[in-house]
Amino acid sequence: MEISSSTQQQDLKSEVFFEELRKRDFSRLEENQQVYFDYTGGNLYPESLLKEHYDFLSKNVLGNPHSTNPTSKLATQMVEEARKKVLEYFNASEDYFCIFTANASNALKIVGECYPFNEKSQLLLFADNHNSVNGLREFCKSKKGTFQYCPMYYEDLRIDETKLSELLHNKLDFENKLLAFPAQSNVSGVKHDLNWIKKAQDLSWDVLLDAAAFVPTSKLDLKEYPANFVSISFYKIFGFPTGIGCLFVRKDTFNKLHKPWFAGGTVSFAAVNEPLHKLNTNHERFEDGTINYLQIPAIKNGLDYIENIGMVNINKRVEKHTQFILSHFANLKHTNGNPLVAVYGPKDTQSRGGTIIFNVLDKDGKNIPFYEVEAKANEKNISIRTGCFCNPGIDEVNNCISNEELSKYYSAKEGANFLEMINYLGKMRGAVRISVGFVTNQSDLQNLIHFIESFRA
Numbered sequence: 239m240e241i242s243s244s245t246q247q248q249d250l251k252s253e254v255f256f257e258e259l260r261k262r263d264f265s266r267l268e269e270n271q272q273v274y275f276d277y278t279g280g281n282l283y284p285e286s287l288l289k290e291h292y293d294f295l296s297k298n299v300l301g302n303p304h305s306t307n308p309t310s311k312l313a314t315q316m317v318e319e320a321r322k323k324v325l326e327y328f329n330a331s332e333d334y335f336c337i338f339t340a341n342a343s344n345a346l347k348i349v350g351e352c353y354p355f356n357e358k359s360q361l362l363l364f365a366d367n368h369n370s371v372n373g374l375r376e377f378c379k380s381k382k383g384t385f386q387y388c389p390m391y392y393e394d395l396r397i398d399e400t401k402l403s404e405l406l407h408n409k410l411d412f413e414n415k416l417l418a419f420p421a422q423s424n425v426s427g428v429k430h431d432l433n434w435i436k437k438a439q440d441l442s443w444d445v446l447l448d449a450a451a452f453v454p455t456s457k458l459d460l461k462e463y464p465a466n467f468v469s470i471s472f473y474k475i476f477g478f479p480t481g482i483g484c485l486f487v488r489k490d491t492f493n494k495l496h497k498p499w500f501a502g503g504t505v506s507f508a509a510v511n512e513p514l515h516k517l518n519t520n521h522e523r524f525e526d527g528t529i530n531y532l533q534i535p536a537i538k539n540g541l542d543y544i545e546n547i548g549m550v551n552i553n554k555r556v557e558k559h560t561q562f563i564l565s566h567f568a569n570l571k572h573t574n575g576n577p578l579v580a581v582y583g584p585k586d587t588q589s590r591g592g593t594i595i596f597n598v599l600d601k602d603g604k605n606i607p608f609y610e611v612e613a614k615a616n617e618k619n620i621s622i623r624t625g626c627f628c629n630p631g632i633d634e635v636n637n638c639i640s641n642e643e644l645s646k647y648y649s650a651k652e653g654a655n656f657l658e659m660i661n662y663l664g665k666m667r668g669a670v671r672i673s674v675g676f677v678t679n680q681s682d683l684q685n686l687i688h689f690i691e692s693f694r695a
């Protein structure tokens with residue numbers, strides 16, 4: 239009894255805390271009558287973060303970094319403070335370089351471009367990857383390496399771990415083997431088992447962990463899960479600024495990346511009469527040209543903001559919201575008793591985040607086209623996402639799209655697109671995605687359920 243009443247008290251305290259936070263930093267949602275359910279697409283920025291940063295910018299003079307003049311020195315100092323904070327936040331200070339990039343995709347591209355793929359290399363990908371990871375296969379192919387996908391189960395969209403183990407054991411005589419997978423699916427919310435990092439490394443694989451969808455609502459400790467390369471985008475964690483991500487590279491793998499060119503800021507020496515250059519030996523090697531020195535200082539404030547709330551609290555809140563939605567969706571029925579919603583992937587909160595993919599069904603059990611659901615949501619100022627979410631692997635599994643169908647469509651069409659493929663195959667594709675964050679509140683959740691109920695027939 240005592241335990242449950244103290245849990246209730248804690249829940250109440252947490253509810254009050256998050257409601258106050260919402261009023262303080264996100265009142266624009268109510269003012270604009272917006273209901274936001276695309277936290278995996280991008281988190282919302284707290285107003286206080288904007289104010290803090292613009293205060294700093296308006297009171298200081300910052301110049302292009304890496305010079306000894308005072309305005310340059312201040313910019314360098316602020317960027318390096320942000321970098322230090324990022325490394326500390328992910329428990330990566332000793333073992334990693336933090337390379338600031340434009341976003342997670344750009345971080346991934348650096349790995350693709352610089353990883354030493356050759357005819358004895360293999361790139362192993364989870365079928366549940368964002369296209370910015372799938373695209374790495376083009377770098378691998380261009381250097382005559384091979385790539386393979388590890389499939390996932392239709393039932394819960396989790397990876398086939400027996401197959402994964404087999405694939406990891408398969409290429410023992412290969413050089414430069416890279417396993418690339420998301421810590422959390424950007425579509426199904428599935429959290430993949432991070433223990434595969436060490437298991438793969440023990441079999442001489444390098445591991446690229448795409449943590450973009452995981453870190454906004456979960457703690458990532460890079461000492462515990464020492465992936466060789468890790469990609470993230472900061473706007474997904476705290477909304478502002480956009481245009482900054484980072485690539486963590488483990489120091490002991492750093493020299494494995496071969497940069498195919500050099501640019502301003504990346505070299506310690508370059509000559510013209512004799513075409514020689516020496517690349518920098520730290521993060522600077524991969525930060526081409528002028529970094530975003532006016533916005534990077536805001537990254538430190540953003541991480542401080544998240545730490546003040548506490549990732550454990552964020553995680554709990556997101557789990558509670560996810561549970562609420564999943565249980566309500568399971569109970570929504572048409573008047574004839576048929577279900578109103580078909581959720582793909584896990585139906586509970588075990589090892590998953592706050593991203594849910596589903597289709598709304600008509601009373602005969604057929605999918606209502608996702609674009610109709612989206613159009614209705616738009617009318618009500620509810621921001622959801624629809625389509626395949628840059629993750630074709632999940633959509634192909636959900637809609638049972640065969641290799642033959644994909645090849646037939648692809649070879650028949652010069653330019654290809656998702657909606658046209660639906661027409662061509664006469665087969666529905668796509669789904670609806672919603673995602674919750676620490677800003678989501680009960681009123682948003684009620685709005686969502688009412689909206690889905692509006693399809694009841």
Ligand SMILES: Cc1ncc(COP(=O)(O)O)c(C=O)c1O
Binds near residue numbers: 370422424448450471
């Ligand atoms: C898992 C995952 N990886 C990569 C990306 C690409 O991130 P960005 O568009 O910020 O480069 C996203 C974006 O949604 C994502 O969710």
